[in-house]
Amino acid sequence: MSRTASLRRVATAYVVALLVATAWVLVGPDTGRLWLDALLADVVATLAVFGFSRAHKNSSFYDAYWSVAPPVLLAFWWIVAEPAGDAARSALVALVVVVWSVRLTANWLVGFPGLHHEDWRYPLLRERAGRAELAVDLVAIHLVPTLQVFAGMLPVYVVLTRPGRGLGWLDVVAAVVGLGAIALETVADLQMRRFVRDRSPGEVMDRGLWGWSRHPNYLGELGFWVSLALFGLAASPGDGWWLFAGALAMLAMFLGASIPMMEQRNLERRAGYADVVAGAALPAPAVARHESSDGGALVTRPRVVVAGLGDTGVLTAVRLTRHVDVVGISSKPGLVSGQELGRRLARPEEWQRDYRIGFDRFRGLRRARTVHATLTGLDLDGRRVLLETSDGVTTIEEYDVLVVASGVTNGFWRRPDLQSPAEVDADLRSAHEQLAAAGSVVVVGGGAAAVGTAANLAGRWPDTEVHLHFPGERALPQHHPRVWRTVRRRLERLGVALHPGHRAVVPEGFACDRITQGPVAWSTGQESSYSDAVVWAIGRVRPNTAWLPASLLDDDGFVRVTPQLQVPGHPEVFAVGDVAATDPLRSSARNRADRLLARNVRAHLAGRALRAYRPPGRRWGSVLGAQHDGLQVFAPDGRGYRIPRWSVDTVLQPWVVRWGIYRGVSAGRGSRRCRSPR
Incomplete structure (x- = not known):
């Protein structure tokens, strides 16, 4: 199908969507709430576009909806609502919305090749969904963006329908932010278009705005939605707590889905993109380079040694690598998690997919140095950790800050033994085969x-x-x-x-x-x-602390810590995870204290105040792990909430865990797998 014919099809879809939405407003049920009527009409229009997407097997029918729907919503509210908002403010916010819509729609139009092409993310999401691809197509690709845009437009509804104070300084700020954001997006898109036209094979974009931020277009887009929230705040200051919900939803989408997918694709397809990742910020501008003020030698960053790279150690290291030099020490050749013993024994292939991950696959560890060795001692005065490698050689790692995350020994599945990949394979296979028989x-x-x-x-x-x-x-x-x-x-x-x-x-x-x-x-x-x-x-949990001085340990051998997760008397030493005696349940691993610890390490190095860890009273989370009918998660009050199985495999693990929690995990390449005998 030609580009012109494709544009006609898309235009037809949008005309049908508009007619369906209009019919809903005119003859559908009247909710008595203008915003809710608009939301229902918006959803109905989205379903109409979804029908065209399915009929043509191309979800890119929806692409322009993002920029076309907002001015339609604005016009509907302005026409139907009784004049209530300040006229000058209403005109100003309308100007920002229309300029943004025209620019973004024009940018889509210029780059639209025809319906023979589909945004690469859509088939990827559908493929990962498996049998649930219809639900993912409808919800993730069509309905969720519609709801996000609608949430972002609610401040405009407030501006148009609520009487507020007259035009003021916050309106000027909102207009400047909105128009500036549109200008930023425009320049970024033009620079990228020129680069794509002239680039050499494998070349990466690292100039202009793209050398200042890895995603200046997303930064500009976020700025536009923030500007709408500022307009709403100017019109109704008392509603400030929810006016930014749409902008926050946009930020969550960019950081949790759009940017990670784009980054992963660029890292896999362009060898030089790793250097761009190291040099430009995400998505905000870089505020510092590790160079002296006269452009001379690099400034030495503080060194943090993370002793133990289990789940908590990896998460802590990932959160620190952008700010300090990280050295991670592990007795395993990669992350071999202690979680989900039942799945590990019954279905080791599935378990390995989520819980056995090579350190080189963690995007956040690419700037860290990992050492495969056993912890043998600690020199507190000299700030040195003593290690022994697999060939019996003793080595030393110096530190400015030490994070003890060496974990515990528990049964046959959590041991500190130095192991090769083959030995990890043998352990998994032996236990599984014994139970299978x-x-x-x-x-x-x-x-x-x-x-x-x-x-x-x-x-x-x-x-x-x-x-x-x-x-x-x-x-x-x-x-x-x-x-x-x-x-x-x-x-x-x-x-x-x-x-x-x-x-x-x-x-x-x-x-x-x-x-x-x-x-x-x-x-x-x-x-x-x-x-x-x-x-x-x-x-029978035993802490892996034989390498530590007894003065750091409690009577049971766990590391004594303050509420700030520091070792008493040694503020440069922190402990986290099952090895840290934070509370009777030693809950810092299960309750994501890695975030607090990473913040406290940075605060300690900067001389700022540290925050305290507050453990929960009861355990919470999953007990059985993912089952055939989904994942049941229990709150501290004992109430269970079931996550559907399709979303565990297509949303929770790939997006929430690997991108949201671990901040990026690349696909395994030639990773080892042990086969189930039956």
């Missing part, structure tokens, strides 16, 4: 690891007898009672036999560090239990 399994323990293991084993192998033995009247004693009631019903449906009041006798000299066979004796008086495999998940 078992006709009966006893799981010992009442915590989340034990409960999750029992559920996942029963779900993976329905013909296997699975028994869960725990010492109390109920399992999950550190969770709200409501959690156990919900999980118990799930276990019973899966056929797991529950045995409360069973406290195991641990054989002398046994560290619960392997899956065993044979009988399990009970100190609570019951007869011994026999099974083909016994999974010991009784919570």
Whole structure:
């Protein structure tokens, strides 16, 4: 189809959408609220465009809707509403909206090649959605942007429909911000268009505004929506708390989806883009370069050593690499998470996809240096960490700040042993194959690891007898009672036999560090239990702190910390995660204290005040992990909220976890996988 014919199709779609929306307003139900009538009409129009997208198998039908809908909404509110807002302010905000709409629509029109082309992000999202691609197409590609734009336009509704004070200085600021943002977008798009026209193969854009910010167009777009919020604030100062909701939604979309997808694509397709990432800010301008004021030698940045690169250590390092030089020390060849024991044992291929990740795949660690070694000692006076590599060589890493994140040893799945990729593979395969061959399994323990293991084993192998033995009247004693009631019903449906009041006798000299066979004796008086495999998940947690001076540890061997996560008497040493004695539950890992710690490290280096960590009273989160019907997450009050399975695989893991939490994880290349025997 030619470009002209394609434009006719798109124009037809938008005329149909306008007619459908108009019909809804005229003959549809009257809600009595002008803004709600407009929202419903907007959604109906979006559904009409969605119909054209599906009919032509091209979701780029929707692309221009982003810039076409706002002036239509503005006109509707202005025409239908009784004159109420300040006339001068209404005219000024209308000018900004119309100029923005004309410019952005014209930019789309100039770059529109025809309906043989589709924005590369849309098929990627649909492919990742699998069987849920229709829902993703409708919701993520069409409806969510419509709702975001509508939220961004609500300040305009306030300007047009509410009597407010006369034109003032904030209106001038809003107009300057809005028109300046439009100018910024215009210049950025022109510079990019000239670059695309003249570039050499593989060349990256790092000049003009694009050398100042990696995404100046997104920065300008955000500025436009902020300007509308400022107009609304000028008209109705009492509504300031929600007028910025639309602008915040835009920011969340840019940082959580648009920019990460674009960055990943550029990093994979253009070798030089990593240098652009290091040199230009995201998306705001760079405020400092690591050069002396006369352009001479580089200024030395503070060095932070992160001792332990488990989940919390990686997250802390990722949050620090833009601000300091980070050295990460790990006994593993990559992130080998201690989470989701049940999935690890039952479905290791799925587990590895989310919880075994090479350090080179973390975008935030590309400026960090990782050392594969065992922690052997700490020289507090000399600020040095002592290490031993796999070939027995002792090395030293100096630090300005030390972050202790060495974690704990727990059973066979969380150990500090120095391992190669092949050894990690062998551990995963051995445990899985042993359980796959078992006709009966006893799981010992009442915590989340034990409960999750029992559920996942029963779900993976329905013909296997699975028994869960725990010492109390109920399992999950550190969770709200409501959690156990919900999980118990799930276990019973899966056929797991529950045995409360069973406290195991641990054989002398046994560290619960392997899956065993044979009988399990009970100190609570019951007869011994026999099974083909016994999974010991009784919570015999031991901190990995043998390398630390005893003066830093409490009576149980965990690292003593202040509420600011600093070691008492050593403000340059911090601790976080399961190894830190923050509270009885040692909850800093589960409650994302990495964010607070990274902030406190930077504040310590800058001489600013530090913030305190406040632990929750009860545990929260998932217990069983992702199941065939979704992921159930429990709040501290015990109420469960289920996330649909399709969104776990297409939204939660790729976008929320890998991009939102880990700040970018590239696709694995040739990563090792252990195959399930059955």
